[in-house]
Amino acid sequence: MAGHVPMTYGETSVSRKTVKGGSPLIKWAAISAALGFLLLFLVLPLMAIFVQAFEKGLAAYAAAVSDKDALSAIKLTLIVAAISVPLNAFFGIAAAWAITKFHFRGKNLLMTIIDLPFAVSPVIAGLIFVLMFSSHGLFGDFLFRHDLKIIFALPGIVLATIFVTLPFTARELIPLMQSQGSAEEEASMTLGAGGFQTFWRITLPNIKWGLLYGIILCNARAIGEFGAVSVVSGHIRGMTNTMPLHIEILYNEYQFSAAFAVASLMSLLAIATLVIKSLLERAGKEQAGIKELKE
Amino acid sequence: MSIQIKNVSKRFGQFTALDQIDINVDTGELIALLGPSGSGKTSLLRIIAGLEAPDHGSILFHGENITSVNPKERGVGFVFQHYALFRHMTVFDNVAYGLKVRPRKTRPGKQEIKEKVKELLELVKLEAFAGRYPSQLSGGQRQRVALARALAVEPRVLLLDEPFGALDAKVRKELRRWLRKLHDEFNITSIFVTHDQEEALDVADRIVVMNQGKIEQQGSPEEVYEHPVSPFVYDFLGNFNLFHGRLKEGGLDYGQEQAEGERGSEPLKAVGYARPHDITIHREDIGGECIKAVVHYIHRVGPVVRIELKRIDTGEFLESEMMKEVFKELKLDAGEQVYIKPRELKVFIPEDYSI
Numbered sequence: 001m002a003g004h005v006p007m008t009y010g011e012t013s014v015s016r017k018t019v020k021g022g023s024p025l026i027k028w029a030a031i032s033a034a035l036g037f038l039l040l041f042l043v044l045p046l047m048a049i050f051v052q053a054f055e056k057g058l059a060a061y062a063a064a065v066s067d068k069d070a071l072s073a074i075k076l077t078l079i080v081a082a083i084s085v086p087l088n089a090f091f092g093i094a095a096a097w098a099i100t101k102f103h104f105r106g107k108n109l110l111m112t113i114i115d116l117p118f119a120v121s122p123v124i125a126g127l128i129f130v131l132m133f134s135s136h137g138l139f140g141d142f143l144f145r146h147d148l149k150i151i152f153a154l155p156g157i158v159l160a161t162i163f164v165t166l167p168f169t170a171r172e173l174i175p176l177m178q179s180q181g182s183a184e185e186e187a188s189m190t191l192g193a194g195g196f197q198t199f200w201r202i203t204l205p206n207i208k209w210g211l212l213y214g215i216i217l218c219n220a221r222a223i224g225e226f227g228a229v230s231v232v233s234g235h236i237r238g239m240t241n242t243m244p245l246h247i248e249i250l251y252n253e254y255q256f257s258a259a260f261a262v263a264s265l266m267s268l269l270a271i272a273t274l275v276i277k278s279l280l281e282r283a284g285k286e287q288a289g290i291k292e293l294k295e
Numbered sequence: 296m297s298i299q300i301k302n303v304s305k306r307f308g309q310f311t312a313l314d315q316i317d318i319n320v321d322t323g324e325l326i327a328l329l330g331p332s333g334s335g336k337t338s339l340l341r342i343i344a345g346l347e348a349p350d351h352g353s354i355l356f357h358g359e360n361i362t363s364v365n366p367k368e369r370g371v372g373f374v375f376q377h378y379a380l381f382r383h384m385t386v387f388d389n390v391a392y393g394l395k396v397r398p399r400k401t402r403p404g405k406q407e408i409k410e411k412v413k414e415l416l417e418l419v420k421l422e423a424f425a426g427r428y429p430s431q432l433s434g435g436q437r438q439r440v441a442l443a444r445a446l447a448v449e450p451r452v453l454l455l456d457e458p459f460g461a462l463d464a465k466v467r468k469e470l471r472r473w474l475r476k477l478h479d480e481f482n483i484t485s486i487f488v489t490h491d492q493e494e495a496l497d498v499a500d501r502i503v504v505m506n507q508g509k510i511e512q513q514g515s516p517e518e519v520y521e522h523p524v525s526p527f528v529y530d531f532l533g534n535f536n537l538f539h540g541r542l543k544e545g546g547l548d549y550g551q552e553q554a555e556g557e558r559g560s561e562p563l564k565a566v567g568y569a570r571p572h573d574i575t576i577h578r579e580d581i582g583g584e585c586i587k588a589v590v591h592y593i594h595r596v597g598p599v600v601r602i603e604l605k606r607i608d609t610g611e612f613l614e615s616e617m618m619k620e621v622f623k624e625l626k627l628d629a630g631e632q633v634y635i636k637p638r639e640l641k642v643f644i645p646e647d648y649s650i
Contacts, residue, residue, distance in 0.1 A: 183379035186346050189366045190373040191393035191448055201396070205383045 049267055052260035064250075064258035065265060072238045073246035074265070079154070080229075080242060081222040084161040088218050089211065092169025097203070100177040101185065111174070117166045125163045126231025129156055152234030157242065160228035165218045172214030173207055180206055209284035213277065220273045224266065296357050296451035296484045297322045298343065303352035305338055305508075312338040313349070314508040320486065325478050327499035328488045329531070335508040336488045337376075340454050343486065344373045356451065372445030372483075374455040378437045380429035386440050387425040390415055393448035415443040418477075435466040442474075446481070453478070455487035459494060471498050492532045496520060504528050526643050529568045536574060536613045538567035538640060547642045549584065565644060569637035574615035576602065576625060577634045585634040588613065590627055595619075602627065604635060 054061055064070060095114060099107060117125065132138045133150040143150060150156045184206065188198040204211075226244040233240040235249065243266055250259035298320040305313040313335045320326050328336040341347040343354055345366030353362040361369060381389050390412045394403055403411065416422045419439035429437055438458065445453060458474065459467040475498050478485050489495050495502050496516040503513040504527075512524045523529040540549035542563040549567055577585065587607040594601040600622040604613045613635065617625075627633070 183375050183377065184381055186366075187373065187375060187379040187381070187444075188392070188396075189346070190344055190369075190371055191396065191444065192367045193392075193396040194367060197396050201392075202381060 046267060049260050049263050052257060053264040054257075055260075056257045060257055061261045061264075064255075064261035067258070069238045069241065070246060070258075070262055073241045073243050073262070076154070076157070076239075076241065077223055077243045080157050080161050081219055083158050084165060084222050085215060085219050087162055088165050088222075089169050089215050091166065092171075092173055092214060092218075093207075093211065095170040096173035096177050096207075097199075099174055101182045114167050114170050117164055122160075122164055122225065122227030123231055126160050126228035128163070129159050129228075129232050151232055152236065152240055154240070156232035157229050157240065160232045161222050161225055164225050164228045165221045168218035168221065169211065169214035172210050172217070176207055176210040177203075209280060212280050213284075216273055216277050216280065220270060223269055298452060298484060298486070299355040299358075300339070300343070301353045301355065303339070303342060303349045303354070305335070305342060305347065305349050311508045313342070316352070316508075316510060318503055318510070318513065320484060322484055323482055324484060325475070325498065325500045326486045327495035327502045328486060328505060329490070329492060329495040329502050330505035330511075331490055331531070333507070334505040336505050337456055339505075340456055340486060340488050343452070344371050344454050345369050346373075370448070370451045372448060372450030372453045374438075374441045374445050374453070374458055376456045376458075376460060378429070378441040380437055380440055380444070382429050384428075385425065386416070386421060386427050386429070386432070387412055389429070389440055390443045390447050392444065411447065415447055418446075419443045434462050435470060438462065438470060442477070446477075450483065453481075453483050453485040455485065457489060458487055459491075460489070467494070474498060496532070504531060506531075523641070526566070526568065529641060529643075534571050534614060536569045536571065536637070537611075538569065538637065539609075540565060540567060542642070542644070547640060549586075549637075549640070563644075565642055567637070567640040567642045569640050571601065571614045571616040572599075573638040573640075574604075574613060575636050575638055576604075576615055576617070576627065577636065578625070580634050581636070583636060585636050588633055588635050590629050590631045590633060593627065593629055595622075604633070607632070 053064075095110065098104070099111060130137065130151055133143060133156065134140055135144060137151075150159070184202050185198050188202045193201065224244060225242075226248075229242055230245055230248075233242065233245055235241060235245055237249070241249065243262060247259050247262050247266070250256075250262065298318075300316055300318040300320075303313055303316045304311075316335075316339060318326075328339060330336045338347060342349050345361075345364060349362065353360050355361065356369070381392065384392070391408050394408045394411065397403075412425070413422065416425055419442060421436060421439055421443070424432065424436065424440075429440065432440065442458075455474075459470055462470065471494060474487075487498075499516060501513060502516055502519050504511040504519060506527050512519055512528045514522075519528060520532050523532060529535060538547065538549035540547045542548075542565045547565055547567045588604040589607060590602060591605045591612065592603040594603075598619055599616050600619055602615045602617070602622075604615060605611070606613060615635065
């Protein structure tokens, strides 16, 4: 997660060139080592999930997936993602915009803080919210008096998810916007466009692929987050269980095929995300490629 | 549109980019801001455009103070150093942008925009490239798109930041002439920033030479070239030779032998400047203050021959330029001993000199 490489346009044609004169032996050794590793640590476990999921037949699979609690977990997960991903996209754009287009004091501090969720363990992230919002927490009295529930309820799960996924869009956009500079925005201003017009017509089109890529990654993490959500959710079946939590409960209750059935659903979501991601990458490259055709 | 720059100062942290700058630009003038990098010329241009705010001072357009007016309302056309074309838009959309973003009341109709853009693309000779993206164009073509885009909004003032900096020499010359023509046709007030003295001398009506945030000199190209007021200006406007010597009545003693002499009481040290084309070479000592030198190297390419010389007395290197015909008459060869004499010597009295 921390090691993903931001999308780069333009330079790809260089990196695609193969090294000439390299020994074929080394080439095949490298390829088979990489493939073998992937097979062992990614493909086999993934297949195991599906094998386990269908171990007791299609009917058991369908039952596990359409179980009341499972459906509620799926619904909750999607709601959490639907709230936290747009908020994070908005925050990411705002932060990247502020950091790359303006000079201000504390800029480096802001960049460091954006990275904080990457450095902090998700469990601690969850505990922070428990300390703040639980009945013995900082705002516990206030919340109790006004009958507001945050911990062990949807708001807490959303907060924890937002915290954990905070850096994704911003991290994706900052290097992109830094490399693009602000000359185009300035040109737009001198041509008579206002701030909003400039953002809508110039900035957004220039960052759209990076933004979508960031959103996709953010979404994948929002759906899959376990640690932080586990701390704040309270594991109330049919109410505050997200998909990863539901899988854990099923597994702990020795309902292996049900657990793997839900896990297979999550895996499908992950695979779909990867497919969309690579389609986006290709679209971004193609867009850059068309423009550089004649250079 | 006349522009007045009044007492403008700008600092970036500890760095003083501009220090009390005063410039008046008349309507229809083409002004060059000339200076090395870090001289503040680009900052000044950005302040005129409203992309940067001055710490002190004011900018007046036609007598009206616009210092705090937003760039979008200033009506300036700005051509950026690296063009800043909108990379996700075609050439057509780039040029049309300024018209499309106008508020509905003043926005021209679709057909009108189309015609206007077509007209501008014809002007910059890029009609055939309307559907291309900026990355599919050459540097010179991009530059012309940037100009067309700036002109589309019918600016009152055209500002150009190192407009030809990134182009190769031939395209640069062509575009330079073209810019001059365009400026005259549109009857627009233009200011361009450059570090290339040749460009400034070639195109501008008036040159403002800047150094370390201050104006060194302003005047017509002839004025600044022929009568530089400081060593910096002399230095910046072309190649030169230095003659170290001592002040004497009516000039500078630069011959080593005399300078070392005990003539007069404490003659003041000074430096004389001479352009290479003002260094004459003779086979015989023609009297006056001739200096003995050895021909070190001869560059023969082109109509002007450049000759590197080494002074025998001080060992300093000098450079002379002469037309090929003159050179042929002299029949010089490397290693030969000759006599040289500066036809004209510009002496700057050191600042701490007082009578």
